[in-house]
Amino acid sequence: MIAGPGLPLVVDAVLDVAPDIRAFVLRHPSGDPLPSFVPGSHLPVFCGEGRINSYSLTGESGAPETYAISVHHRRDGRGGSTFMHALRVGDRLACGLPRSAFAPVASARHHLMIAGGIGITPFLSHLRAARRWGRSASLLFAVREGAPVPHAAELDALCGDLRVLRGRAAMTAAVEAALVDQPLGTHLYVCGPEAMIDDVLERAARAGWPAERCHAERFGAVLPPGAPFEAILRRTGRRIAVPAEASLLDAVEAAGIPWPSLCRQGVCGECRMEGVEGTILHRDHYLSPAEREAGNCLMPCVSRGAGLITLDL
Amino acid sequence: MPAENPRRIIDPMHETTASASRPRRHRRFVASARTSLPTWPDAPPPLDEAGRGFVLVGTGRGAAAVLDGWRARAGDRPVLAFRDENTEESGDRAAVWLEPALASARTGWRLMIAAPAADVLRLSALARRAGMIEAEIRAFAVQDGVSPLVCVHCRTDFEAEGEPGDEVDCPGCGLRLVVHQHLSRRLGRLAAFVADAEGGRP
Numbered sequence: 001m002i003a004g005p006g007l008p009l010v011v012d013a014v015l016d017v018a019p020d021i022r023a024f025v026l027r028h029p030s031g032d033p034l035p036s037f038v039p040g041s042h043l044p045v046f047c048g049e050g051r052i053n054s055y056s057l058t059g060e061s062g063a064p065e066t067y068a069i070s071v072h073h074r075r076d077g078r079g080g081s082t083f084m085h086a087l088r089v090g091d092r093l094a095c096g097l098p099r100s101a102f103a104p105v106a107s108a109r110h111h112l113m114i115a116g117g118i119g120i121t122p123f124l125s126h127l128r129a130a131r132r133w134g135r136s137a138s139l140l141f142a143v144r145e146g147a148p149v150p151h152a153a154e155l156d157a158l159c160g161d162l163r164v165l166r167g168r169a170a171m172t173a174a175v176e177a178a179l180v181d182q183p184l185g186t187h188l189y190v191c192g193p194e195a196m197i198d199d200v201l202e203r204a205a206r207a208g209w210p211a212e213r214c215h216a217e218r219f220g221a222v223l224p225p226g227a228p229f230e231a232i233l234r235r236t237g238r239r240i241a242v243p244a245e246a247s248l249l250d251a252v253e254a255a256g257i258p259w260p261s262l263c264r265q266g267v268c269g270e271c272r273m274e275g276v277e278g279t280i281l282h283r284d285h286y287l288s289p290a291e292r293e294a295g296n297c298l299m300p301c302v303s304r305g306a307g308l309i310t311l312d313l
Numbered sequence: 314m315p316a317e318n319p320r321r322i323i324d325p326m327h328e329t330t331a332s333a334s335r336p337r338r339h340r341r342f343v344a345s346a347r348t349s350l351p352t353w354p355d356a357p358p359p360l361d362e363a364g365r366g367f368v369l370v371g372t373g374r375g376a377a378a379v380l381d382g383w384r385a386r387a388g389d390r391p392v393l394a395f396r397d398e399n400t401e402e403s404g405d406r407a408a409v410w411l412e413p414a415l416a417s418a419r420t421g422w423r424l425m426i427a428a429p430a431a432d433v434l435r436l437s438a439l440a441r442r443a444g445m446i447e448a449e450i451r452a453f454a455v456q457d458g459v460s461p462l463v464c465v466h467c468r469t470d471f472e473a474e475g476e477p478g479d480e481v482d483c484p485g486c487g488l489r490l491v492v493h494q495h496l497s498r499r500l501g502r503l504a505a506f507v508a509d510a511e512g513g514r515p
Binding site: 179181 | 363364365366415416418419420421422423443444445446448449
């Protein structure tokens with residue numbers, strides 16, 4: 001389910017920006033203007049069969065007439081991107097309202113953006129805002145050897161300090177050099193494959209960057225199954241089993257209890273559960289270290305319990 | 314943060330009478346844990362080992378020894394340092410030195426200040442204006458001095474002996490002011506407003 005008010009949209013244009021990467025322009029069926037959004041926001045899109053994928057909005061963030069998203073076709077994925085790539089002009093889509101989880105910091109003196117592959121998408125709206133507000137920004141963009149650069153023309157027009165890097169070694173060298181030569185007050189933004197994000201954040205920490213300056217947007221990776229465990233529902237006394245290959249969220253829903261959720265990958269924060277007791281195995285990217293430490297809330301879409309946990313349900 | 318300085322806790326029920334020697338304390342002040350007042354550590358904080366480079370500033374008596382300790386811990390990491398223990402204008406001179414130093418420092422560096430409280434407030438305000446955040450600034454107030462104040466009525470910046478709750482005269486507009494327990498981190502000054510504002514005075 002999509003929490004909050006939904007937004008029905010219709011596909012206005014489809015165009016291929018790179019092999020396997022297709023851009024969609026969406027508009028309101030009545031032609032009404034769409035809600036403004038914070039740069040870096042994503043749009044929850046209902047992709048059939050209960051799947052909700054989140055795609056970064058790549059267009060103008062202020063009073064837009066259309067929304068634009070770019071979708072990488074992942075043939076080994078859960079089917080959401082296959083559904084998207086089958087869309088034609090005129091098709092209708094059920095969407096949620098844009099959600100901000102990767103906003104530029106307005107007080108930053110400079111914005112250092114690091115993107116890998118399809119991780120470029122949130123930076124398109126960042127760069128538009130940077131241009132509009134006269135913010136200083138530079139972008140390092142890792143693109144696979146031999147692959148075309150998605151959104152190349154737009155990026156050229158939007159960013160005066162863009163470097164496209166081919167291959168891991170070139171990217172690593174550029175990141176290392178950038179992290180030790182930014183003016184005071186720079187904020188770091190990174191979006192791309194999980195391993196790249198972890199690598200950049202680790203290098204930033206080693207170069208003395210406080211965590212407050214480092215911002216990451218993760219796609220959410222496919223997690224390995226965990227050990228089976230059980231959950232007691234405190235309010236009803238029911239006991240539900242969570243098998244290895246199912247999430248706690250799956251098990252709660254299978255028990256007939258509706259619970260809000262969105263990304264189901266431990267990223268968006270929608271399914272947060274409070275009042276949990278027992279040993280929690282956190283596997284999300286949402287909760288802060290302090291919240292994990294407190295040990296009384298979890299993201300049931302990815303996180304699990306050890307042995308037996310108690311839920312406030 | 315270190316434990317708060319008990320000197321700053323003022324019992325809201327405690328009332329003292331005004332006298333020439335001891336200014337009257339304001340009755341409604343709350344414990345500093347709930348205000349924007351800085352809390353100063355009792356001993357110099359250690360060098361922030363996470364830093365990749367350092368800007369070190371020391372003014373006032375005792376600052377040199379603190380700076381030497383920090384510099385030793387920095388090892389072979391880059392350090393830009395300023396110290397001036399003796400002159401009246403050491404705070405001004407430090408401020409003039411600090412701006413270009415911060416321009417040449419890079420993200421990942423830390424600022425460490427050992428100075429009288431007024432200089433700490435002023436220099437860290439400069440650093441914030443240059444883009445630094447709290448996580449990048451550590452300070453040690455080496456001696457108590459005068460407080461940097463701003464009159465909220467005429468916006469005059471001035472220095473005076475006086476802690477939150479004390480009354481002082483504004484050199485700009487002449488109003489009798491009470492030093493409020495609010496620090497403007499942007500200005501590096503405590504706000505002061507007219508004493509007995511509710512007392513029916515014109």
